[in-house]
Amino acid sequence: MTTVTMTVNGRSVTADVDPRTLLVDFLRSNLRLTGTHVGCDTSQCGACVVHVDGRAIKSCTALAASCEGAQVTTIEGIGTAAKLHPMQEAFREHHALQCGFCTPGMIMAGIDIVNRKGTSVDEATIREELEGNMCRCTGYHNIVKAIETGAAGMAGAKQAAE
Amino acid sequence: MTDQGIGASVKRKEDLRFITGKGQYVDDINRQGQTYAVFVRSPHAHANIKSIATKDALSSPGVLAVFTGEDIAADKVGGLICGWMIHSKDGSPMKAGPHPALAQGKVRYVGDHVAVVIAETLAQAKDAAEKVEVDYDVLPAAVDPAKTQAAGQPQVHAEAPNNTVYQWHLGDKEAVDAAFAKAAHVTKIDLVNNRLVPNAMEPRAAIGDYDAGLDTFTLWTTSQNPHVARLVLSAFIGIAPENKLRVIAPDVGGGFGSKIFIYAEETVCIWAAKKVGRPVKWTAERSESFYADAHGRDHVTTAELALDANGRMLALRAATKANLGAYLSTFASSVPTYLYAPLLSGQYNIPAIYCEVDGVYTNTTPVDAYRGAGRPEATFVVERLVEVAARETGRDPAELRRANFITQFPHETPVIMTYDAGNYAACLDKALEMADYKGFGQRKAASAAKGKLRGIGFSAYIEACGIAPSRAVGSLGAGVGLWESAEIRVNPVGTVEVLTGSHSHGQGHETTMAQIVSSKLGVPIDSVSIVHGDTDKVQMGMGTYGSRSGAVGGSAIVKAAEKVIAKGKRVAAACMEVEEDQVDFDNGEFSARGTNKKMTFGEVALQAYVAHKFDPEKIEPGLKEGSFYDPKNFTFPSGVHIAEVEIDMATGVTRVDRWTAVDDFGVLINPMIVEGQVHGGIAQGVGQALLEGARYDESGQLVTASFMDYSMPRASDVPSFNVAMTNTPCPSNPLGVKGCGEAGAIAAPAAMINAITNALGHEDVAMPATPQSVWRAIQKMPAKAAE
Numbered sequence: 001m002t003t004v005t006m007t008v009n010g011r012s013v014t015a016d017v018d019p020r021t022l023l024v025d026f027l028r029s030n031l032r033l034t035g036t037h038v039g040c041d042t043s044q045c046g047a048c049v050v051h052v053d054g055r056a057i058k059s060c061t062a063l064a065a066s067c068e069g070a071q072v073t074t075i076e077g078i079g080t081a082a083k084l085h086p087m088q089e090a091f092r093e094h095h096a097l098q099c100g101f102c103t104p105g106m107i108m109a110g111i112d113i114v115n116r117k118g119t120s121v122d123e124a125t126i127r128e129e130l131e132g133n134m135c136r137c138t139g140y141h142n143i144v145k146a147i148e149t150g151a152a153g154m155a156g157a158k159q160a161a162e
Numbered sequence: 163m164t165d166q167g168i169g170a171s172v173k174r175k176e177d178l179r180f181i182t183g184k185g186q187y188v189d190d191i192n193r194q195g196q197t198y199a200v201f202v203r204s205p206h207a208h209a210n211i212k213s214i215a216t217k218d219a220l221s222s223p224g225v226l227a228v229f230t231g232e233d234i235a236a237d238k239v240g241g242l243i244c245g246w247m248i249h250s251k252d253g254s255p256m257k258a259g260p261h262p263a264l265a266q267g268k269v270r271y272v273g274d275h276v277a278v279v280i281a282e283t284l285a286q287a288k289d290a291a292e293k294v295e296v297d298y299d300v301l302p303a304a305v306d307p308a309k310t311q312a313a314g315q316p317q318v319h320a321e322a323p324n325n326t327v328y329q330w331h332l333g334d335k336e337a338v339d340a341a342f343a344k345a346a347h348v349t350k351i352d353l354v355n356n357r358l359v360p361n362a363m364e365p366r367a368a369i370g371d372y373d374a375g376l377d378t379f380t381l382w383t384t385s386q387n388p389h390v391a392r393l394v395l396s397a398f399i400g401i402a403p404e405n406k407l408r409v410i411a412p413d414v415g416g417g418f419g420s421k422i423f424i425y426a427e428e429t430v431c432i433w434a435a436k437k438v439g440r441p442v443k444w445t446a447e448r449s450e451s452f453y454a455d456a457h458g459r460d461h462v463t464t465a466e467l468a469l470d471a472n473g474r475m476l477a478l479r480a481a482t483k484a485n486l487g488a489y490l491s492t493f494a495s496s497v498p499t500y501l502y503a504p505l506l507s508g509q510y511n512i513p514a515i516y517c518e519v520d521g522v523y524t525n526t527t528p529v530d531a532y533r534g535a536g537r538p539e540a541t542f543v544v545e546r547l548v549e550v551a552a553r554e555t556g557r558d559p560a561e562l563r564r565a566n567f568i569t570q571f572p573h574e575t576p577v578i579m580t581y582d583a584g585n586y587a588a589c590l591d592k593a594l595e596m597a598d599y600k601g602f603g604q605r606k607a608a609s610a611a612k613g614k615l616r617g618i619g620f621s622a623y624i625e626a627c628g629i630a631p632s633r634a635v636g637s638l639g640a641g642v643g644l645w646e647s648a649e650i651r652v653n654p655v656g657t658v659e660v661l662t663g664s665h666s667h668g669q670g671h672e673t674t675m676a677q678i679v680s681s682k683l684g685v686p687i688d689s690v691s692i693v694h695g696d697t698d699k700v701q702m703g704m705g706t707y708g709s710r711s712g713a714v715g716g717s718a719i720v721k722a723a724e725k726v727i728a729k730g731k732r733v734a735a736a737c738m739e740v741e742e743d744q745v746d747f748d749n750g751e752f753s754a755r756g757t758n759k760k761m762t763f764g765e766v767a768l769q770a771y772v773a774h775k776f777d778p779e780k781i782e783p784g785l786k787e788g789s790f791y792d793p794k795n796f797t798f799p800s801g802v803h804i805a806e807v808e809i810d811m812a813t814g815v816t817r818v819d820r821w822t823a824v825d826d827f828g829v830l831i832n833p834m835i836v837e838g839q840v841h842g843g844i845a846q847g848v849g850q851a852l853l854e855g856a857r858y859d860e861s862g863q864l865v866t867a868s869f870m871d872y873s874m875p876r877a878s879d880v881p882s883f884n885v886a887m888t889n890t891p892c893p894s895n896p897l898g899v900k901g902c903g904e905a906g907a908i909a910a911p912a913a914m915i916n917a918i919t920n921a922l923g924h925e926d927v928a929m930p931a932t933p934q935s936v937w938r939a940i941q942k943m944p945a946k947a948a949e
Binding site: 038039103127131135140 | 178179180189363416445448838842845869
């Protein structure tokens with residue numbers, strides 16, 4: 001066993017884990033943060049995307065031990081039902097989810113796309129950047145629209161904060 | 163309330179939990195003391211099991227049990243069933259081999275279930291599973307559906323000689339032969355409808371739990387139809403009587419058909435829970451989804467269309483070999499027969515149709531219903547035939563279709579369907595305009611100027627949804643009735659719970675069904691809760707597939723709501739001291755005609771429960787009504803999709819430049835949700851046409867068993883879709899709805915291939931039209947050949 005300590009959604013957590021424990025299993029099994037999903041075993045589908053130190057990663061491909069001391073943000077950490085993140089709000093507004101299984105990863109990837117590509121990111125760029133996130137329900141049409149709207153919402157939130 | 167009722171694009175009620183990570187899928191559920199199951203699967207497509215050594219696995223850390231087929235047999239656990247009896251054209255019943263939950267001496271496909279290891283942790287179960295030693299006597303495998311019936315092929319089941327499950331037919335062969343004999347033109351095509359892996363994003367999962375005190379079982383499972391699962395697990399597999407078995411399908415992450423079926427893993431989890439005395443949890447890894455979720459499609463077809471000199475369709479015939487895989491899955495037998503051939507009339511007035519289907523065994527994963535189930539296969543046959551016929555006879559493909567459209571309803575086809583309503587020309591006209599068909603020539607010239615090919619392709623599809631009238635399907639061999647149930651429980655404060663036997667795994671029932679209730683009872687949708695997916699809460703239901711939830715499940719809700727209103731009128735009449743026939747109900751208000759007496763829905767609900775103002779001899783207290791609704795007919799959604807593609811000649815890469823879809827789903831409950839269903843369906847159909855294909859090598863190894871090898875549609879593979887509707891209400895159900903869940907997947911493959919072959923100028927390209935196969939097809943272009 002190995003001891004890991006990290007900050008998850010602003011809360012410091014420490015646990016003894018099997019060294020082979022993946023970050024996603026640490027989040028889902030140890031912390032019971034089940035919003036982060038596992039849709040494949042080859043790092044293709046993106047249902048497990050979380051942010052580590054501000055960057056999107058696939059938590060099925062990172063060892064929990066490799067996140068020692070890191071700041072981890074999951075879908076549970078970006079907004080609440082009472083105060084949604086602009087990207088969450090945009091997904092709801094544009095019917096960008098059906099079964100909801102890929103949705104947490106999509107939202108976390110969407111936020112990361114905006115962080116990296118800017119708040120006026122265009123459709124072609126969004127489609128290209130979603131290469132690592134699969135959805136079987138929506139045909140992506142509304143997800144792309146939601147990320148465009150979410151980007152604008154994030155710009156607005158940033159302005160309001162400044 | 164019309165802003166929330168039928169026809170309103172209200173935002174989904176279920177979304178809040180999904181966007182905040184609060185959904186509860188099976189793998190998110192954990193039971194006290196749960197153990198973990200890992201399956202040992204066959205690495206061979208066909209082999210006899212000489213021995214299974216479990217000693218090392220059993221002595222591994224944390225292992226509680228290892229079970230094999232012998233344990234299943236000793237406990238007399240019944241085999242998995244196929245619930246639809248098909249008879250061959252000679253009248254004999256289909257020939258099916260047994261389908262044990264754990265292999266009995268023989269394995270028949272890669273991924274077949276050999277043993278299960280149950281341990282304290284998942285890692286321990288995985289480690290121990292690798293220590294189960296299975297000694298196989300490897301046999302040659304029958305893999306190709308086109309060859310599996312030939313002499314000398316390996317036999318998958320002794321019960322089915324020549325690997326032939328049935329040789330079925332539908333239609334009038336003599337009439338078709340006579341029509342072909344006098345035809346001015348015959349178009350003949352050979353088609354392969356490629357095998358697909360459904361790949362719902364949530365892998366299948368199960369938790370079996372046994373309560374020794376109550377002697378009851380509970381199964382949490384990723385199911386589209388928990389009541390059917392309970393029925394099969396009770397009546398056929400023999401886990402426990404229905405009153406001792408609860409099946410819960412909580413949030414389910416997509417199904418597309420693959421979660422209809424009752425599989426080995428779920429069966430083993432619920433059985434093993436009692437054996438080990440602890441809850442048993444299993445969650446598929448994605449590679450297991452590829453091996454062990456039922457696949458879709460996999461047809462090899464020759465089809466012909468006969469035209470007269472004026473382009474009128476005279477007859478159609480098709481001969482199909484349908485690969486059913488190594489075992490018959492739950493509804494496998496029905497998909498390439500009664501869900502396929504009855505749709506071969508398309509939108510056209512074709513006087514004679516004949517279809518022969520051989521259902522065959524191979525040493526491959528079982529094949530069953532996948533989004534559209536038989537209807538995409540039929541549409542691909544009809545719409546490829548019509549497009550090729552137009553090209554061969556020098557006719558505009560849109561106009562050849564229009565000239566043969568059915569225009570009078572009801573219309574009885576030669577393949578047992580009676581279309582109740584439709585307006586096919588309306589969809590075509592709207593689609594042609596939206597797609598700017600007139601401007602295609604200019605766009606093609608612009609592409610040519612860039613050295614690129616451009617093509618346009620049509621698909622005028624029909625489907626039979628709203629599955630299904632029970633007596634009709636019973637006469638065709640179905641083992642079940644396909645009605646749906648609804649129960650409306652009005653609370654004393656006027657809020658409403660609706661229990662439905664439908665199951666939502668992405669369709670948005672919590673919203674759309676609340677909208678139906680809102681329209682009927684005049685209550686806001688936030689006052690309506692939809693309860694589904696739990697056999698202890700909902701008494702009985704048939705689940706969600708075949709675009710049936712709105713047309714059948716929604717109609718049951720309407721019927722139950724009408725009974726609530728009728729009861730409410732009796733209560734209101736007593737309270738207002740008027741005759742019952744003097745009470746009207748409109749927009750949530752009961753009123754006494756010719757007076758100013760009024761009661762709100764909530765006031766009547768309260769009075770129904772306090773029961774102070776009516777005679778219990780005449781009116782029972784309470785306000786709760788139920789309905790079992792059995793549809794009169796199938797529904798017949800239709801539409802026209804137009805694909806326009808641009809092909810890079812150097813690389814063979816096909817880019818979908820524009821997609822136009824005009825669908826007629828009748829009345830729309832929530833247009834936003836309907837459009838979303840269309841988008842998703844199109845993407846799956848484009849996936850089939852361009853990207854997806856499950857491939858086996860000659861030994862029966864699935865060489866496309868991960869997302870690394872099986873190409874799923876990504877965001878960059880599809881465009882934004884141009885979607886519109888026409889609305890011809892369905893006369894066969896009280897809502898006028900038809901169903902929209904499968905349309906895109908049904909329409910899209912033919913439109914795509916018609917567009918690509920239009921660009922190429924020849925017909926020789928198969929699905930999936932990958933860059934490599936399109937590049938090869940470019941080399942065969944008439945102009946290229948002349949170079």
